[in-house]
Amino acid sequence: xxxxxxxxxxxxxxxxxxxxxxxxxRLAYLLLSPTLLLLLLVLAYPLGWEVWTSLTDFSPLNDxxxxxxxxxxxxxxxxxxxxxxxxxxxxxxxxxxxxxKLILGIGFxxxxxxxFRGRALVFLAIFLPWAYPASVSxxxxxxxLSPPIPTAYxxxxxxxxxxxxxxxxxxxxxxxxxxxxxxxxxxSFIGVFLLAGINAIPSELFxxxxxxxxxxxxxxxxxxxxLLLPFIALAVFLSLTTAFADLANVWMLTAGRIAFPVVGxxxxxxxxxxxxxxxxxxxxxxxxxxxxxxxxxxFRMFDPPEASRS
Amino acid sequence: xxxxxxxDLNKKYDEVHxxxxxxxxxxxxxxxxxxxxxxxxxxTTLRMVAGLEEITAGEISxxxxxxxxxxxxxxDIAMVFQNYALYPHMTVYDxxxxxxxxxxxPKAEIQKRVQDAAEILGIQELLKRKPRQLSGGQRxxxxxxxxxxxxxxxxLFDEPLSNLDAKLxxxxxxxxxxxxxxxETTAIYVTHDQVEAMTxxxxxxxxxxxxxxxxxxxxxxxxxxxxxxxxxFIGSPAMNFIEVGIKDxxxxxxxxxxxxxxVPANRFDRLKSYVGQPVTxxxxxxxxxxxxxxxxxxxxxxxxxxxxxxxxxxxxxxxKVGASSMxxxxxxxxxxxxxxxxxxxxxxxxxxxxxxxxxVAI
Numbered sequence: 001x002x003x004x005x006x007x008x009x010x011x012x013x014x015x016x017x018x019x020x021x022x023x024x025x026r027l028a029y030l031l032l033s034p035t036l037l038l039l040l041l042v043l044a045y046p047l048g049w050e051v052w053t054s055l056t057d058f059s060p061l062n063d064x065x066x067x068x069x070x071x072x073x074x075x076x077x078x079x080x081x082x083x084x085x086x087x088x089x090x091x092x093x094x095x096x097x098x099x100x101k102l103i104l105g106i107g108f109x110x111x112x113x114x115x116f117r118g119r120a121l122v123f124l125a126i127f128l129p130w131a132y133p134a135s136v137s138x139x140x141x142x143x144x145l146s147p148p149i150p151t152a153y154x155x156x157x158x159x160x161x162x163x164x165x166x167x168x169x170x171x172x173x174x175x176x177x178x179x180x181x182x183x184x185x186x187x188s189f190i191g192v193f194l195l196a197g198i199n200a201i202p203s204e205l206f207x208x209x210x211x212x213x214x215x216x217x218x219x220x221x222x223x224x225x226x227l228l229l230p231f232i233a234l235a236v237f238l239s240l241t242t243a244f245a246d247l248a249n250v251w252m253l254t255a256g257r258i259a260f261p262v263v264g265x266x267x268x269x270x271x272x273x274x275x276x277x278x279x280x281x282x283x284x285x286x287x288x289x290x291x292x293x294x295x296x297x298x299f300r301m302f303d304p305p306e307a308s309r310s
Numbered sequence: 311x312x313x314x315x316x317x318d319l320n321k322k323y324d325e326v327h328x329x330x331x332x333x334x335x336x337x338x339x340x341x342x343x344x345x346x347x348x349x350x351x352x353x354t355t356l357r358m359v360a361g362l363e364e365i366t367a368g369e370i371s372x373x374x375x376x377x378x379x380x381x382x383x384x385x386d387i388a389m390v391f392q393n394y395a396l397y398p399h400m401t402v403y404d405x406x407x408x409x410x411x412x413x414x415x416p417k418a419e420i421q422k423r424v425q426d427a428a429e430i431l432g433i434q435e436l437l438k439r440k441p442r443q444l445s446g447g448q449r450x451x452x453x454x455x456x457x458x459x460x461x462x463x464x465x466l467f468d469e470p471l472s473n474l475d476a477k478l479x480x481x482x483x484x485x486x487x488x489x490x491x492x493x494e495t496t497a498i499y500v501t502h503d504q505v506e507a508m509t510x511x512x513x514x515x516x517x518x519x520x521x522x523x524x525x526x527x528x529x530x531x532x533x534x535x536x537x538x539x540x541x542x543f544i545g546s547p548a549m550n551f552i553e554v555g556i557k558d559x560x561x562x563x564x565x566x567x568x569x570x571x572x573v574p575a576n577r578f579d580r581l582k583s584y585v586g587q588p589v590t591x592x593x594x595x596x597x598x599x600x601x602x603x604x605x606x607x608x609x610x611x612x613x614x615x616x617x618x619x620x621x622x623x624x625x626x627x628x629x630k631v632g633a634s635s636m637x638x639x640x641x642x643x644x645x646x647x648x649x650x651x652x653x654x655x656x657x658x659x660x661x662x663x664x665x666x667x668x669x670v671a672i
Contacts, residue, residue, distance in 0.1 A: 211362075
């Protein structure tokens with residue numbers, strides 16, 4: 001006699017199945033735990049520590065342990081002119097380089113999309129800037145723009161530097177060099193990345209467009225671009241994040257002497273040189289919400305949510 | 311007048327000569343099917359008509375214009391691709407309207423044409439959907455609709471049904487035929503499926519290795535194949551072939567181990583010169599049946615059953631005749647067992663003979 005809502009007892013076969021299942025799930029977690037541990041150590045812990053530090057006045061120059069100061073670091077930063085200067089420079093730098101890299105990258109991808117004689121060499125030329133280690137190629141750039149050996153060329157470069165610095169303030173030449181280097185590397189990466197995107201588009205879609213339109217520009221705008229949009233969105237996001245976090249490039253190129261502060265270098269200076277870990281942490285974390293907002297906008301714009309099946 | 315003329319058409323890719331000296335005259339409103347195995351050059355020929363491939367040599371005219379140097383857009387053709395080629399980011403309506411929008415048609419005209427085509431194809435409810443929300447058959451219909459709205463002079467179909475499952479393919483085949491009757495537009499259709507070719511084509515062009523093997527109405531190709539390839543390609547199950555010698559013994563006999571049938575009198579003239587030489591004989595499975603008392607002895611031969619394939623409407627018997635294998639299509643009421651020796655009779659009038667070396671029909 002069964003009561004409504006009562007669960008019938010498990011058959012012997014079913015309960016054995018359930019036990020095996022439970023065992024498998026436990027085993028799965030066990031196998032995942034090394035990775036999870038690694039992630040916690042390498043990502044979560046430093047991030048957590050940074051967030052915590054940004055809320056304190058932690059500094060090796062202070063006597064006594066760090067005290068919790070809440071959002072004081074952030075408020076202080078927002079009030080300084082230096083921060084706003086660095087932020088503006090960072091944003092402009094990120095935006096301009098991303099746009100230029102995107103245009104160049106699209107150009108490279110379109111160039112390489114169709115087979116032609118010598119394509120392999122062109123591909124190599126376009127791919128190398130990104131593939132080659134930055135720490136080595138940056139030296140090449142540095143010497144190109146600030147030649148260490150006096151020659152007629154170095155004199156010419158010196159004049160350029162003088163002119164640019166004179167027009168835009170000292171450090172402008174260095175900043176320009178950084179920008180050029182970033183664009184050189186980034187457009188290479190985006191070119192190859194978008195080429196993969198183009199190759200993912202079935203050729204019949206292009207052929208169909210050929211049958212309907214004679215204008216290459218229109219075919220590009222109405223067929224290629226919409227189909228490439230998710231790839232472009234990702235490429236732009238990657239450009240933005242690397243620009244924002246471009247401490248390494250700027251530091252390496254200018255040995256930290258850059259007078260056009262970028263948020264990344266400023267945070268580094270604050271932390272390592274000035275010993276203000278708390279404010280430095282706050283400064284570097286200021287970038288995070290902006291990046292998240294940009295990511296959201298990008299993916300909403302370029303990869304809109306699918307309409308549900310009616 | 312939307313006839314299509316191909317004169318001495320050739321296509322070479324570096325070393326590969328894909329299309330060789332194709333000469334075709336496709337009449338206005340005709341539905342012509344290019345059929346053949348993979349690599350025979352049929353798709354390449356179609357793409358040259360479309361303008362998606364450069365013409366190495368020869369001439370193509372559509373209507374009364376030579377189109378060799380015209381860009382695809384100006385040739386007044388519309389193409390349906392094997393993989394539908396629908397733009398995934400556009401709705402069905404936008405996909406169908408795309409070509410007209412590119413040609414700057416007024417909005418009202420576009421709407422009318424799209425609605426009409428949607429009605430003909432039964433896809434009116436799908437107009438707001440995106441391709442990923444459609445089934446294969448629906449996508450194919452949209453692809454056809456996109457071609458219809460252009461009201462072109464010539465439709466080009468590149469294996470449009472190959473990606474559909476068997477049942478859907480049969481259904482769409484009938485719909486396409488009805489569509490052609492309704493629209494009365496010249497069409498060139500490429501397929502590797504001889505059933506599609508036979509059922510859809512007003513005329514069929516069989517191609518192999520870049521050459522045109524034969525052009526003719528379906529039944530003409532079936533009954534009078536010009537060479538062994540066409541004979542074996544058209545018809546399912548395929549024609550049986552057996553190597554024989556022609557012997558003279560009062561009348562002419564086709565003779566080999568386990569198989570000896572008399573050549574019908576009306577073929578004597580043509581086969582006389584082949585006496586003492588090997589010849590390929592072809593007989594279709596449907597022209598074989600179990601021997602009865604009424605069959606002439608010189609049109610029968612022994613065989614051993616190897617496989618029995620009951621199809622319901624008929625039975626296919628895979629048999630061994632001497633050293634060769636054959637397929638016979640027999641009545642569904644026949645009861646035979648595997649390894650059973652039987653006696654088969656053939657319809658001697660339906661024998662085909664092919665020169666062994668040149669493979670041309672005798």
